Amino acid sequence: MQEYKDIKYQTHPQVYEPAEDTFLLADNLEVERMSRALEIGTGTGLIAILASRKARMVIATDINPHALDCTLKNIIANKAYNVELRKGDLFEPVKDEKFDLILFNTPYLPTSEDEIVNGELDAAWNGGPNGREVIDRFLAELKDHLNPGGKVQLVQSTLSGNEETLEKLEELGFQASITARENGFFEEMVVITAVLS
Ligand SMILES: C[S@@+](CC[C@H](N)C(=O)[O-])C[C@H]1O[C@@H](n2cnc3c(N)ncnc32)[C@H](O)[C@@H]1O
Numbered sequence: 001m002q003e004y005k006d007i008k009y010q011t012h013p014q015v016y017e018p019a020e021d022t023f024l025l026a027d028n029l030e031v032e033r034m035s036r037a038l039e040i041g042t043g044t045g046l047i048a049i050l051a052s053r054k055a056r057m058v059i060a061t062d063i064n065p066h067a068l069d070c071t072l073k074n075i076i077a078n079k080a081y082n083v084e085l086r087k088g089d090l091f092e093p094v095k096d097e098k099f100d101l102i103l104f105n106t107p108y109l110p111t112s113e114d115e116i117v118n119g120e121l122d123a124a125w126n127g128g129p130n131g132r133e134v135i136d137r138f139l140a141e142l143k144d145h146l147n148p149g150g151k152v153q154l155v156q157s158t159l160s161g162n163e164e165t166l167e168k169l170e171e172l173g174f175q176a177s178i179t180a181r182e183n184g185f186f187e188e189m190v191v192i193t194a195v196l197s
Contacts (some may be wrong), residue, residue: 009078
């Protein structure tokens with residue numbers, strides 16, 4: 001068992017282990033009391049469990065089945081029973097549903113064909129050749145799943161074009177800014193927070 005603040009969590013070899021990007025988002029979460037939240041790509045469930053402390057309920061999804069098994073154990077260990085799990089690609093598990101807050105620590109690493117690794121862990125960081133494959137699919141559907149005045153917080157890095165995300169969000173009618181930053185070895189990781197105006 002590992003620990004972040006008072007949350008105890010276990011990991012799994014095929015699930016993204018919470019790292020600097022996870023903790024950057026965890027430390028800068030903006031969750032309104034009693035809101036309805038969605039976390040896409042929950043991994044071990046740490047972010048969803050943290051958000052569930054303030055939100056009325058959190059739906060946590062992942063494309064990786066091991067992530068859902070791991071998150072279920074962590075939900076039970078932390079008695080976070082207002083977190084609901086669903087498996088699937090991006091918004092597919094929440095087809096017609098809307099939320100006050102959507103969270104996503106994205107797979108943002110530019111990854112060429114020969115860098116793809118076997119197994120489910122690949123989805124944790126594989127952002128396609130330019131790092132934006134999953135981010136752009138996410139942005140294309142985002143607005144349909146937010147209530148008026150809703151908020152999105154996503155994590156990405158300079159490796160995958162922060163300005164491009166900010167511009168796309170503004171074009172979609174959001175007020176968007178970088179609300180947290182952290183330097184890694186080869187990149188600056190950021191939390192982008194945007195409110196639908
Ligand atoms: C960088 S990891 C973040 C995990 C966790 N939220 C955290 O912060 O530690 C990205 C997560 O998104 C999931 N993921 C990647 N592509 C996805 C997609 N298209 N739909 C749903 N989940 C996806 C991965 O399986 C992985 O668990």
